[in-house]
Amino acid sequence: MARRNPFLFAWALCGTLDIVYAAVWSVLAGSDPARMLRGVAKGPFGDAAGDWGIGGALAGLATHYAIMGAMVAFWFALVRAVPALARRPWWLTGTIYGFGLYLVMNAVVLPLRFGAPFPPPDLVKGAVALFPHIFFIGWPLAWLTRKDAL
Numbered sequence: 001m002a003r004r005n006p007f008l009f010a011w012a013l014c015g016t017l018d019i020v021y022a023a024v025w026s027v028l029a030g031s032d033p034a035r036m037l038r039g040v041a042k043g044p045f046g047d048a049a050g051d052w053g054i055g056g057a058l059a060g061l062a063t064h065y066a067i068m069g070a071m072v073a074f075w076f077a078l079v080r081a082v083p084a085l086a087r088r089p090w091w092l093t094g095t096i097y098g099f100g101l102y103l104v105m106n107a108v109v110l111p112l113r114f115g116a117p118f119p120p121p122d123l124v125k126g127a128v129a130l131f132p133h134i135f136f137i138g139w140p141l142a143w144l145t146r147k148d149a150l
Contacts (some may be wrong), residue, residue: 010075011068011093011143036060037058038057043109044113067071071101071137075097086146093142099133102133
């Protein structure tokens with residue numbers, strides 16, 4: 001599967017790892033994963049999406065995978081434009097890319113849409129948000145596109 005369409009495989013893998021992490025974290029924090037997904041849906045669909053029940057959760061899941069598709073597509077385009085990225089240590093390029101994604105989401109997107117402060121006042125919450133960007137998006141993408149995997 002990965003050899004036939006590496007983009008789709010990476011998209012499904014990273015999207016699933018990231019959303020499962022978010023769902024588990026929601027449960028550990030005493031919240032409902034469906035509520036978390038409705039919160040994701042609020043981004044493009046407005047605050048009313050929080051009241052959409054299962055429809056809002058499904059809209060949030062679709063939104064999550066759409067955003068992940070953009071993150072994965074950007075990485076694939078970047079590796080094509082800068083082939084040296086595939087020859088560098090995957091853990092280094094993955095960490096840098098994951099950190100860059102974290103900055104875009106938490107320093108640009110969330111403050112513009114929801115007024116979220118950056119840097120976050122709670123550094124633990126900041127680390128919780130940084131972790132999946134590196135380990136579940138950056139690292140798998142860099143691993144899948146390293147020179148010896150192509």
